[in-house]
Amino acid sequence: xxxxxxxxxxxxxxxxxxxxxxxxxxxxxxxxxxxxxxxxxxxxxxxxxxxxxxxxxxxxxxxxxxxxxxxxxxxxxxxxxxxxxxxxxxxxxxxxxxxxxxxxxxxxxxxxxxxxxxxxxxxxxxxxxxxxxxxxxxxxxxxxxxxxxxxxxxxxxxxxxxxxxxxxxxxxxxxxxxxxxxxxxxxxxxxxxxxxxxxxxxxxxxxxxxxxxxxxxxxxxxxxxxxxxxxxxxxxxxxxxxxxxxxxxxxxxxxxxxxxxxxxxxxxxxxxxxxxxxxxxxxxxxxxxxxxxxxxxxxxxxxxxxxxxxxxxxxxxxxxxxxxxxxxxxxxxxxxxxxxxxxxxxxxxxxxxxxxxxxxxxxxxxxxxxxxxxxxxxxxxxxxxxxxxxxxxxxxxxxxxxxxxxxxxxxxxxxxxxxxxxxxxxx
Numbered sequence: 001x002x003x004x005x006x007x008x009x010x011x012x013x014x015x016x017x018x019x020x021x022x023x024x025x026x027x028x029x030x031x032x033x034x035x036x037x038x039x040x041x042x043x044x045x046x047x048x049x050x051x052x053x054x055x056x057x058x059x060x061x062x063x064x065x066x067x068x069x070x071x072x073x074x075x076x077x078x079x080x081x082x083x084x085x086x087x088x089x090x091x092x093x094x095x096x097x098x099x100x101x102x103x104x105x106x107x108x109x110x111x112x113x114x115x116x117x118x119x120x121x122x123x124x125x126x127x128x129x130x131x132x133x134x135x136x137x138x139x140x141x142x143x144x145x146x147x148x149x150x151x152x153x154x155x156x157x158x159x160x161x162x163x164x165x166x167x168x169x170x171x172x173x174x175x176x177x178x179x180x181x182x183x184x185x186x187x188x189x190x191x192x193x194x195x196x197x198x199x200x201x202x203x204x205x206x207x208x209x210x211x212x213x214x215x216x217x218x219x220x221x222x223x224x225x226x227x228x229x230x231x232x233x234x235x236x237x238x239x240x241x242x243x244x245x246x247x248x249x250x251x252x253x254x255x256x257x258x259x260x261x262x263x264x265x266x267x268x269x270x271x272x273x274x275x276x277x278x279x280x281x282x283x284x285x286x287x288x289x290x291x292x293x294x295x296x297x298x299x300x301x302x303x304x305x306x307x308x309x310x311x312x313x314x315x316x317x318x319x320x321x322x323x324x325x326x327x328x329x330x331x332x333x334x335x336x337x338x339x340x341x342x343x344x345x346x347x348x349x350x351x352x353x354x355x356x357x358x359x360x361x362x363x364x365x366x367x368x369x370x371x372x373x374x375x376x377x378x379x380x381x382x383x384x385x386x387x388x389x390x391x392x393x394x395x396x397x398x399x400x401x402x403x404x405x406x407x408x409x410x411x412x413x414x415x416x417x418x419x420x421x422x423x424x425x426x427x
Contacts, residue, residue, distance in 0.1 A: 090366035093128040093145030094359065095155035095165060100133035106157065108348055109179070109355035111340070113154070116356045121363035132156050139164035146172045152372040154358045155179050157351075166190055175372050177358045179351065186396030191377065193354050193398055195328070195387065197225065197277070200305045201232040203326035203402040207416055208273045208303055209240035217246040217264055218275035219286060229277045229305060245270055252282055257289055265293040271300050279307030287319040297322050309350060314407045321409065326402040328353075328387035330412050336386055357385035381422070388418055 094113050096106035110129055117127050128150055130141035138161035145153060146168060153169050156162060159182035169176045170189065178185060181194030205216070216237050220226045226249070237244050246267050248260035264274070274295070278286060283304075297319065304325035314321045333353050340348040361383055362372070370376045374394065382391030382399075390400040404416035 088124055089126050089149075090124055090371070091126045091128055091148070091150050092152040092154055092359070092362040092366075092372075093130050093142075093148070093150035094355065095130045095132050095138060095141050095145070095153060095161075096157055096355075097133040098129065098131040102133065102157075105349055105351070106131075106133070108344075109157065109352050111344065112336075112348060112352035112356040113359040115336070115339070116359035117363055120360040120367070122367035125363045125366040127359060127362075132158075132161055137161065137164070139168060141165075142168035146174070150174070152362050153177070154355070154362060159185060162190070175374065175377060177361070179354045179358065183397060186398075188394055188396055189374065190396045191392040191398055192396060193358050194351075195306050195354075195400065196398070197229050197305050198232045199400060200326040200402060201229050201275075201277070202236045204303050204305070204324055204404060205233065205236035205242070205273075205275075206240055207324060207326070207404045208301060209237070209242050211301075213273035213301060214242055215270050215272045216242050216244050216275060217248075217267065217271045217273075218244070218277075219248050219250065219260060219264065220275075220277060221282070222249050222251045226277065233275055233277075257286065261286075261289050261293050264290075265295070268293075268295060269299070273301045273303050275303045277305045277307065279310070283307070283320075284317055287317040291319050295319065308407065309405070309412070311347065311411060313412075314409050320407045323407045324404055324415070325407070326404050327412075328400065329403040329414055329418055330405065331414070332388055333386040353386040357383075357387060357390070360385060389421065391422060 094110065096109055097103060098106045098110065113127060113129075117125065121127075128145060128148055130145050132138040132141050132155070134141065136143075138156045138158075141156075142153060142165040151174065153165060153174055153176040155176075155178060156165050157179045159178075159180040162178050162180060162182075162185045165176065165178075166185075175189050175191070177191050177193050179193050181192070181196065183192050183194070183196045183198070186192045208216075216233075218230070218233055220230045220233075230247070230249075233247075234244060236242075246264055248263055250256050250260045264271070274290075276283065276286060302320055302323035304320070304323060306325065306327040308320070308323070308325040309327040309330075336353070336356065337348060340346075340352070361377075364383075365372065365376055378392050378394050380391060382389050384390075388401050388403075390398055392398055399422070401418040401422070403414045403418040405412040406415045
């Protein structure tokens with residue numbers, strides 16, 4: 001693991017009470033904001049670099065009087081024995097795949113979580129990484145976390161691991177913050193932190209309708225994700241008096257796009273907005289065939305979801321240039337990405353911000369002297385993090401505000417800023 005800390009600015013996490021409402025398994029490793037005295041860092045947090053009202057390097061988000069500024073975060077290493085834990089420590093476990101085929105993703109998310117500890121934690125907070133890919137899987141990792149005194153569980157990452165961890169958490173009276181995007185897992189005490197696609201679809205359809213789109217069409221994958229966004233797409237278009245003139249569903253594994261695109265092409269001149277809820281190689285295959293079929297953006301807009309929220313999208317898919325999608329404002333995580341690249345030599349995965357925000361939430365609540373009760377976690381004012389303002393609801397869903405982004409040659413450009421609070425979001 002790299003021992004260097006972030007040297008570029010990252011986004012600090014704020015409790016927004018006034019505004020927005022394959023490394024080896026290390027089961028004994030903990031992360032604490034108490035480094036050796038000789039360890040230093042030139043890190044400058046996001047809120048200083050962006051001239052936040054919090055001000056100077058030693059300023060921090062609102063906290064109880066006399067709370068000390070967090071010290072730099074030490075590198076994670078496997079201690080020879082379990083460390084002694086000072087009295088009054090508030091412990092949160094983070095469950096990630098730290099070995100096996102998903103170790104690189106898990107480690108990147110742990111890197112982000114460690115940075116959140118440095119940015120947001122007081123001296124009373126301890127983060128405990130646990131490997132969900134080790135012997136016994138996520139369930140055993142959860143049992144270990146409980147045995148080591150965890151008062152909150154962050155993760156797991158994959159939806160398939162959530163039920164087993166949820167059972168352990170519920171038996172022990174703990175709240176949990178899964179990092180999955182499967183919102184069907186949400187329930188009281190299980191706050192699904194992933195970026196839900198439904199609100200993304202509603203936001204971009206509403207924006208398109210407000211800017212002249214009346215006739216909508218869609219090319220939707222026959223997957224659980226596709227089924228979810230398809231229903232939201234229909235409802236959102238209807239709410240804005242839009243007409244869905246064609247919708248084609250395809251099997252990504254069957255390569256049956258040709259006939260679907262031929263059907264769309266027959267109505268090409270009538271389409272104001274074409275919805276493509278895909279990403280990666282599948283999206284590239286679709287746009288290539290659409291271009292060959294004569295589709296251009298001269299008289300229509302191409303719409304997407306947060307799956308488009310990746311670097312250099314226009315260079316990969318020229319048909320998407322000028323396309324619209326809803327996602328968190330990229331400016332809120334720009335410094336985090338720069339700092340991560342400086343420390344690790346590569347872009348963080350898009351999911352890294354989920355680990356950061358969940359960990360920072362845990363750290364801020366601990367610093368404020370609270371425990372992880374439903375009342376504290378579901379503060380109606382919400383919280384502000386790398387993915388913008390969000391709030392946890394008693395039902396387990398996580399509400400977020402979204403920007404509408406336009407695909408440009410230089411990356412995403414915000415064309416409709418997100419609301420600044422949940423009050424303004426309702427207007």
